[in-house]
Amino acid sequence: MNFENLLVSKNNGIAQITINRPKKLNALNKVTIKELHEAFDVLESDLSVKIIIVTGSGDKAFVAGADISEFAHFSIEEGASLARAGQEMLFDFIENLATPVIAAINGFALGGGLELAMACHFRIASDNAKMGLPEVSLGVIPGYGGTQRLPQLVGKGKAMELIMTAGMVPAEEAKECGLVNHVVSQEELIPLAEKIASKIMRNSSVAIAAAIKAINANFQDGVNGFDVEISAFGECFGTEDFEEGTTAFLEKRKPNFSGN
CATH class of the missing domain: 1.10.12 (Lyase 2-enoyl-coa Hydratase; Chain  A, domain 2)
Structure with missing residues (x-):
């Protein structure tokens, strides 16, 4: 599979999707969302793939948000259409995959980036990771499922605080509130994801x-x-x-x- 903004590899039943826009801190744009859908769709159909790991390139960001320049001048109808299309094409699609998906959060996971991670079946993070939904600081709310999945993971009160303050939480706090399952060093992140994947692959x-x-x-x-x-x-x-x-x-x- 050849993509403009993704790197995809497969090894011993484990597929890894790496979002590769390092100059943009791996921000999600229309092309990247479409490519992610295509990559997940192909891997879901590949019987040799038992687990999918998704991460970001570099050591600064998993996904630092959506590409704001693409929708800064949208109308009400265009904004609603953007959210609906993104949820259906990617975020709900990932959540309902039969193949387990692990988010390996290797840095900033903000806005659409955290929403992408929350759509995965579970999350692990490097100790330099920071997570948040800063949309209200831009005069908008999370539109890719953030207002729904964050309360499911951390509870209503904590989700209300995080969304209304537009703040970021460090990896350890994210672990304490149930947003991520494990926190390790940057170097240990992918090895841990692969170790967990290997345990999952022993089962039916x-x-x-x-x-x-x-x-x-x-x-x-x-x-x-x-x-x-x-x-x-x-x-x-x-x-x-x-x-x-x-x-x-x-x-x-x-x-x-x-x-x-």
């Missing part, structure tokens, strides 16, 4: 996809997450991975999952 990919679907259902309006869990749980009984997993357990050996 079909069961993991079902778990992602069930967990996400709890946050969808009008959807009973318990019913989704019951249905997905039952469907697992019809998979080859369930037969292999239970047989391996009874035979006291490691399972060899096929992903079917």
Whole structure:
């Protein structure tokens, strides 16, 4: 895959997407959002890919926000269209991928950058990372799901404070409030992501996809997450991975999952 603003690599079941706009601190523009969608879509269809890691190039920024110059003069209708298109094309798309996505936050994750990280299934950060949603300082609010996903992760009160102050939190504080799972040095960030990915890959990919679907259902309006869990749980009984997993357990050996 060749992209203008992304680097994509694959190794032993792990794919890495690196947002590569270092002069712009990896800010999201229309082209980058479109390319990210295309990259995730292709990797989701690649049966050899079991985990996707997304990070930023350099050591300063994961994604330092959206490219403000692209929408500074938008009308009300254009602004709403921008948010809707971005959510559907990328942020909701990532959240609902069957392939687990880890955000490796290697520096500033601000505005659309933090929204991108929050759309991933979970996040790890380097100790120099700083995160925030500064949109109200520009006279606007987060538009790529930030007002919805941040409260889910850190609670309503903390989300209200972070959004209304337009402040940034350092990596350790982000860990304390549940925004990220782990904090390590810059040098350890990708190795840790790969270590976690390796642990995930030992398990059934079909069961993991079902778990992602069930967990996400709890946050969808009008959807009973318990019913989704019951249905997905039952469907697992019809998979080859369930037969292999239970047989391996009874035979006291490691399972060899096929992903079917």
